[in-house]
Amino acid sequence: MSHVRVRFAPSPTGFFHIGSARTALFNWLYARHTGGTFILRIEDTDKERNSEAYLNLIYDSLRWLGLNWDEGPKVGGNGGGDFGPYRQSERGAIYREYVDRLLAGGRAYEKDGAIWFKLLGERHEVFDEHRKKTVTKVKVPPVVIEDRIRGRVERVEDEDFVIVRSDGNPVFHLVNVVDDIAMKVTHIIRGEDHLSNTSKHVHLYEGFGVTPPAFAHIPLILKQNGPGKMSKRDQGALIEEYQRRGYLPEALVNFLCLLGWNPGGDREKMPIDEIIRLFDLPGVNQSNARFDDKKLAHMNMAYLLELPADRFVAQARDYFARQADSPVAAAALAAPEAQFRAVMALSQPKIKGLEELPAYTAYFFTDDFAVDPKVREKVMAKGDPKARLRELVAAVATMDFSSDTAIEEALKALATQHGLGFGDYQSVARLAVSGTNVGPSITGMFRVLGRERVRARLERLAGS
RNA sequence: GUCCCCAUCGUCUAGCCUGGUCCAGGACACUACCCUUUCACGGUAAGAACCGGGGUUCGAAUCCCCGUGGGGACGCCA
Numbered sequence: 001m002s003h004v005r006v007r008f009a010p011s012p013t014g015f016f017h018i019g020s021a022r023t024a025l026f027n028w029l030y031a032r033h034t035g036g037t038f039i040l041r042i043e044d045t046d047k048e049r050n051s052e053a054y055l056n057l058i059y060d061s062l063r064w065l066g067l068n069w070d071e072g073p074k075v076g077g078n079g080g081g082d083f084g085p086y087r088q089s090e091r092g093a094i095y096r097e098y099v100d101r102l103l104a105g106g107r108a109y110e111k112d113g114a115i116w117f118k119l120l121g122e123r124h125e126v127f128d129e130h131r132k133k134t135v136t137k138v139k140v141p142p143v144v145i146e147d148r149i150r151g152r153v154e155r156v157e158d159e160d161f162v163i164v165r166s167d168g169n170p171v172f173h174l175v176n177v178v179d180d181i182a183m184k185v186t187h188i189i190r191g192e193d194h195l196s197n198t199s200k201h202v203h204l205y206e207g208f209g210v211t212p213p214a215f216a217h218i219p220l221i222l223k224q225n226g227p228g229k230m231s232k233r234d235q236g237a238l239i240e241e242y243q244r245r246g247y248l249p250e251a252l253v254n255f256l257c258l259l260g261w262n263p264g265g266d267r268e269k270m271p272i273d274e275i276i277r278l279f280d281l282p283g284v285n286q287s288n289a290r291f292d293d294k295k296l297a298h299m300n301m302a303y304l305l306e307l308p309a310d311r312f313v314a315q316a317r318d319y320f321a322r323q324a325d326s327p328v329a330a331a332a333l334a335a336p337e338a339q340f341r342a343v344m345a346l347s348q349p350k351i352k353g354l355e356e357l358p359a360y361t362a363y364f365f366t367d368d369f370a371v372d373p374k375v376r377e378k379v380m381a382k383g384d385p386k387a388r389l390r391e392l393v394a395a396v397a398t399m400d401f402s403s404d405t406a407i408e409e410a411l412k413a414l415a416t417q418h419g420l421g422f423g424d425y426q427s428v429a430r431l432a433v434s435g436t437n438v439g440p441s442i443t444g445m446f447r448v449l450g451r452e453r454v455r456a457r458l459e460r461l462a463g464s
Numbered sequence: 465g466u467c468c469c470c471a472u473c474g475u476c477u478a479g480c481c482u483g484g485u486c487c488a489g490g491a492c493a494c495u496a497c498c499c500u501u502u503c504a505c506g507g508u509a510a511g512a513a514c515c516g517g518g519g520u521u522c523g524a525a526u527c528c529c530c531g532u533g534g535g536g537a538c539g540c541c542a
Contacts, residue, residue, distance in 0.1 A: 009542090010542090011541085011542045013541080013542070043542060044542095045541095045542080046541060046542065048541090049541075049542090112540080113540085114540050115540095116540095128465095128466090128538095129465060129466090130465045130466065130538080131538080147469095150468095150469065150470090153468070153469075154468090155467070155468060155537095156467075159538095161539095161540095162539085162540045163540095164540085165540040166540060167540080169540085171539090171540070171541085171542090172541070172542045173542095175542095176542085191536090192468095192469065192470090192535080192536065192537095193535090193536055193537070194536095194537090194542095195468060195469065195536075195537075196467075196468055196469090196536070196537035196538070197537075197542095198468095199467095199468090217469080219469090219470080219535090220535070220536075222534090222535075224475090227534080227535085228535080228536095229535070229536075255476095258476065258477080258491090259476070260476095262476085262477060262478075264478075265478070265490085266477095266478070266489075266490040266491075267490095268476090268477090268490085268491060268492095269491095285470095285477085286469075286470060286471095287469090287470050287471065287534090287535090288469090288470070288534080288535055288536090289475090289476065289477090290475060290476075291475090291476095292475050292476060292492065292493085294475080294492060294493055295475075295476065295491075295492040295493080296492095297492095298491090298492060298493090299492090301504095301505090305505075349504080349505065350503070350504050350505075351504080352504080352505095375502095408501085411501085412501095421501090422501055423501060423502080425501095426501050426502065427501090427502070430501090430502060430503095434502095436502090436503090437502050437503070438502065438503040438504080439502070439503065439504095440502090440503085440504095441501065441502080442501060442502075443501080
């Protein structure tokens with residue numbers, strides 16, 4: 001097959017959401033799989049609703065997800081590729097030229113100040129009950145689409161439609177087709193919501209005397225709760241939200257590609273190279289998929305767990321840096337490098353997401369940490385906790401803090417000496433030192449916190 | 465209302481094209497147990513689905529039809 005050229009063509013009229021991201025991802029994967037070209041084209045013909053902020057959000061989100069584009073805005077030095085410009089707002093001359101061809105060939109006409117595409121066939125007027133108006137129907141044969149995912153789809157498109165608005169701005173259907181022709185796009189991979197537009201597009205291709213590219217309409221992502229497809233307003237829909245919450249882009253990408261595609265068999269968690277190798281259009285499902293944030297969270301945890309320590313530390317630092325207004329984050333960032341790294345080493349195997357980090361690690365960075373009242377009540381109700389705390393204070397004074405095993409030995413010896421279990425000391429020590437009953441191993445906590453702070457906190461609780 | 469698409473556990477899905485190997489496999493979630501120095505991770509186990517009805521066939525989750533359900537589109541939005 002000739003060189004594959006696919007495009008992702010978002011319009012900067014709102015936040016960048018999960019559905020768009022997955023469409024971009026499938027296009028990108030197909031390009032990478034086939035060794036083709038991935039084009040980013042900005043469909044900013046709706047002057048009313050476009051915004052530069054949303055445009056930047058598209059760039060940022062794609063970059064964050066790792067979906068680099070070969071042609072498009074921000075690529076290289078001059079023009080971003082051989083078929084630019086890649087923003088439709090800058091391609092007016094090209095559209096005029098194509099519209100003129102239609103006008104000259106009798107395939108378009110002017111009415112009410114707008115330009116309409118003309119269907120070829122017998123015409124008659126009918127009253128449309130649903131739209132409450134009289135419309136002109138044209139007797140045309142059905143458009144046949146050989147969709148790469150859905151198979152053969154037939155649809156009758158029997159009304160002329162506007163291609164240039166009365167204010168002179170071209171309409172989506174026109175620019176979309178013109179650009180796909182001009183940019184030599186070979187495969188149109190887009191959401192199924194465009195399937196019913198496709199009949200218009202095929203007519204336009206035919207009007208321009210061009211064979212349409214291959215179509216592949218991918219299933220939609222349905223909102224997690226309630227009916228309908230996911231939209232920008234739905235819970236968990238925004239890419240920037242995951243970015244802000246410290247999700248790993250590779251986890252999100254892996255999760256997203258599993259929504260509506262599968263590599264066959266039981267494989268789920270896969271490195272991106274493997275996904276690229278396996279991805280192909282026949283593996284894409286035909287049915288819509290419901291978004292599941294639990295599974296995404298699980299995927300994220302799996303990726304977090306296997307992240308090299310250096311990268312985990314970097315991610316954690318990033319996360320804290322983005323919450324600089326929080327006292328915990330400020331304290332964490334102010335901590336010495338070695339301590340920060342040590343705390344992260346204890347946390348990485350335990351947390352499910354970076355979001356947990358502030359609450360999970362606060363006591364390492366400040367003495368002013370929260371104490372869970374329920375845990376306190378429970379722990380302090382058993383036996384003589386204050387006695388154990390005093391014994392711990394004494395033991396800590398001479399304990400070897402150089403390694404977890406040394407600390408463990410010392411605590412075990414203490415428990416044995418008093419005829420109690422390790423857990424009896426562990427629970428009060430944990431409460432004193434961290435204010436809660438969840439966290440890394442007690443020995444790790446002791447070691448990283450250091451003798452002085454551990455002793456002070458044990459004394460504080462013993463004397464309370 | 466019209467047109468188009470879709471239909472396997474609660475969710476994502478394997479199997480469907482090339483009917484028998486499927487009293488339907490995996491993952492997430494849920495439950496129980498194990499591991500354990502708390503909490504997680506991990507391990508084991510359990511429950512949980514072929515939308516309904518017709519047909520074709522010796523045989524249907526798999527093929528066909530109808531129904532129902534879900535989704536989408538019907539803009540001088542994209």
